[in-house]
Amino acid sequence: MSGGQIQDEDISASSQWSESTAARYGRLDFEEGDGAWCPEITVEPDSLKEFLQIDLRSLHFITLVGTQGRHAGGIGNEFSQMYKIKYSRDGSRWISWRNRQGKQVIEGNRNAYDIVLKDLEPPIIARYVRFMPVTDHSMNVCMRVELYGCEWLDGLVSYNAPVGEQMSLPALPAYFNDSVYDGAVIHSMTEGLGQLTDGVCGLDDFTHSHVYNVWPGYDYVGWTNESFPSGYVEIMFEFDRTRNFTTMKVHCNNMPSRHAKAFRQVVCYFRSEADWEAAPLAFGPAEDEENPGARFVTVNLANRMASAIKCQFHFADAWMLFSEITFQSDTAMCLPLSPRLPSPEDDPTHKIDDSNTRILIGCLVAIIFILVVIIVIILWRQVWQKMLEKASRRMLDDELTASLSIQSETFAYTHNQSSTISEQESNSTYERIFPLGPDYQEPSRIICKLPEETTKQQPPVSSKSTAAAAAAAVQDGAPHYAEADIVNLQGVTGGNTYAIPALAMDLLSGKDVAVEEFPRKMLTFKEKLGEGQFGEVHLCEAEGMQEFMNKEFLFDIPEDQPVLVAVKMLRSDADKNARNDFLKEIKIMSRLKDPNIIRLLAVCIYSDPLCMITEYMENGDLNQFLSRHEPEGQLAVLSNAPTVSFNSLCYMAAQIASGMKYLSSLNFVHRDLATRNCLVGKNYTIKIADFGMSRNLYSGDYYRIQGRAVLPIRWMSWESILLGKFTTASDAWAFGVTLWEILNFCKEQPYSQLTDEQVIENTGEFFRDQKRQIYLPQPVLCPDSLYKIMLSCWRRNTKERPSFQEIHRALLEMQP
Structure with a gap:
């Protein structure tokens, strides 16, 4: 700061008392302006709204900080007696520094003159650093700060x-x-x-x-x-x-x-x-x-x-x-075009011939030119080869055309029965969906034609009747939600959002459900669970939550103890659409009242950032819970690992089916049912949640489009992947996969032997229904009766899949 390496534009603040006390004057031992950075208002106890922020432009290893008050030649006498430090490596996730004993507050200045240096033990690795004044009573504060460290070269x-x-x-x-x-x-x-x-x-x-x-x-x-x-x-x-x-x-x-x-x-x-x-x-x-x-x-x-x-x-x-x-x-990836060579000034006894420099540069330019020519030739050959493959594998023009498209950061799939739609009408970012093979053609940008549905018993029919039959086949089942009716799969805070028919949403909008406003100061941050484009999900402890809840909601925790909650937080810089989506999600969540569905407890919407507070279960999500356990048996005894009985697995599965039965009764479609979205409480209590998608821990479970994890294809039905149909029947398919996870103790990802592209290819086999599709295998612990439930969930025809009422009843009958 005082050395000038940090520029004025890299120093900012939450507010300033005047132009002469702006952030750029917060440099240690400098007296420009009015002598320091001063926030606009008096700093109150327990308030951490005011801060002085430094952008170091790259990651730095910081071991020491210094602070000073405002002296200004005897005119000022403001200083901060205490302060906290927050830091960030990416500018979005902020971390509160604490010492090795867990203390966050750092002792600051006792007067406006002296410089106080404090070792950061442990040191921090950050690009952004915030100094946040702390007081035990209302007072005016001003600060000048300094950072000591070096660039973090490890990266x-x-x-x-x-x-x-x-x-x-x-x-x-x-x-x-x-x-x-x-x-x-x-x-x-x-x-x-x-x-x-x-x-x-x-x-x-x-x-x-x-x-x-x-x-x-x-x-x-x-x-x-x-x-x-x-x-x-x-x-x-x-x-x-x-x-x-x-x-x-x-x-x-x-x-x-x-x-x-x-x-x-x-x-x-x-x-x-x-x-x-x-x-x-x-x-x-x-x-x-x-x-x-x-x-x-x-x-x-x-x-x-x-x-x-x-x-x-x-x-x-x-x-x-x-x-x-x-x-x-x-970090160097290649040689620079014009490397710096030693000059005569560097070593007077050593002269360098300028002709050598010119020769070196000429050689580098020639090499680069040759590489560009080679790349152009390779690309041209690939394009020509694709054109030949496409021509050789052209199918009937009247076959069913499945169109995958992404619009406005959502994905929606449409099917077209006409062969007159041109490639230029597509705007998808998909370059390739199915690998080339005897049953597939190479899609041009977006169009991927699937062969007609045939069976060995059916005689050949005309292309027009085949297209009509295929179109009728994909229209079976409950009415699917059109693109305009589907809430974006990934919500503003990163988790999935429930799909709701437009009619049901209209009915919801006419009702008002009272949700209590909860004091923010009674929330204690524990850790970040996940994040999205406009917000984050945090695990917090809430003090006094029992006082804010209706009598119908009972906590299994004494009133004097904090409650573990998940807090979805919308960033203050979110745009209007994100705020509206967040409020809509609050309205949706406020309707859900079922013992096996995570409930909305309270909100913080009177000021930014907007928050919704939901339940959280003490044993975390079901995926992590089961992966730490083993089935009962000799192996578990030898390894001394914690166990879960088969009856307990069936009990947990039945609770998931019960929660989904409740959602389906409201015509709500979850769209991301999996063990990562089920939370575990005491005595194997299960509650269905919705923020597994936001967690980096499970990024490998989602198919990435444009670098974002949005499609849980290994849990999705064939019609969800190919046609964008999300119904209760597609949730039943995902339940079958979830049940498969449970019986495998979450030790393996579904279709782990297949790549993402092969999983998508397998959905084409389900569409054609020529007995070549691959099903998830029967788990070792799974009896035939339970595997039959899984297979029924994966039936091609959506009308033939069981309802959640039927699934729940069947699971209850299996319990002793």
Whole structure:
């Protein structure tokens, strides 16, 4: 700040008292303007509305901050006695800094003159930093600030890892949790940084710590092999851009007396674009039994290019403990066109011939020109080949045409029965849906023609009658919702929104349901669950929520204890359409009153940001819950893993069916039913939620369009994927997949052996119904009667699929 590296335009504030106390005057030890940044209004206790923000333009590693008040040559005497710091790496997700004991408030100034420096322990990695004055009584404050640190050259923006575990010791247990992790922490750590990047390496004896007044094992994040049947711990690292990686250095504890050793082997996968590369890199460090002690293990990454790295660290003993992981990489992707060569001024004794420079530049230009020509030739050959393939595989003009289109960030699918529609009328961003094969043609931009529906018993018919039959086939089932009637699948806060017929929505709009306004100050942030384009979903604790609820709603929590809630928050900068959609979602959620559906508890809509507060269950979502458990049996006894009985699985499935039965009675269509959207409470209580789509943890479950996760194709019916039909029957299809997940304890993704493109291709087989479609296999624990329910949910004809009333009744009959 005081050195001038940070420009005026990179310093902003929530408000300013006057032009002469604007944000740009908040530089430490400077007296320009009126001598400091001063907010417009008096700062009140417990108010964190005012802040001074610095944009560092790139990620920085910040270890020290300084503050000063406003002196202004004796005219001013304003300063901040305390302050908090918030930081962000992307400008949207803000994190409150806390020290190693969990304290957020930093002691500031006692007068307007002195500079007070404070170490940030732990340090922060951020691009944006906010200083937020804190007071214990109403007072005027002014601030000048400074940041000390360096550019974060690792480029690491987050790592995802399992939560650290606890080791029993004779005196005190050792806790190997990542206590300063700034991402989401439930059963795993996602989208954050913590002790593995704080620059502090653990001691040889992990029962001691660099930091006083903390527990044994504090400096390390560690895991035991008993919790990982696969024999390895997987950590994923996300970076700011694609990089050329040379090495990874891992600081490991090596204390054989406590059964802790460095990893036996690490297998690293690399992702440069959307997909993970097939060929991993394996590395095994040399064992050193003679010299016990913590050490750095250097892994050669062989100049692999990636924007994300996923490493599987294999156990060498019962425990594996890490205290620091760093990467050496280079962001340069190619040689510059005009590299800087040494000049005579750099070394008077060494002269460089200018002709060599010209020759080098000429060679580079020639190489680039040749590469451009090669690329043009390759592209032309591909286009010509596609034209030949299309000509050779042209089908009858009167066949059914399925059109996939994306308009205004929504996806809607229409089917056309006329063959006169030209390619120019399409505006889709889909380039290819089905891979070339004997039953498919290459679509030109959007058009993908499906062959007519035929069976072996039917004689050949004319193309016109075939088209009519196929058109009739896709019109079976309940009336589907037209594009204008479908609420966008992905809501403003990132989760899915229920589809509602226009008629039902009109009826809803004529009713008013009272929802209490809840005081924001009684919400305590725990972690971010997910986010969307215009908002976020947070896990919070709400104090006094019982006082705001109707008597019909009962909490299984004493009134003096906080309630765990999910808070959907709309960003203050959201546009008018997003605000209207958010309010519409509140109106929809306020209608839902069922024991197996997450309920809207309260709202905060009198001021920005708009919030809706819904239930949350203490055991998280069903996917994560089941993945941590095993079925009852000998294997579970040997592994000492927590178990869930088959009857409990049926009980949970029946609750999901009951909740969906309630939704279907209102003509509501969920559109994203899956275990990730079911929450688990006490005694296997299940409630259906809607924010699984917003969570980065489940981004792999969605088919990406234009870089956004929007289509849960592995749970979607064939008519939803091909025709955009979302009905209660398509929800029944998704229930069958959800039931399959439950019986597999969520250990495997549906159709895990198929790529996304092959899953879409398989929907074409369901449409043609020529007995070539692939069904999900019968799980090991699944009896024939339960698998028959799944198969009935996946029937091609929507009218033949069971209703949720029938599914619920069948599941209840299976329970003892």
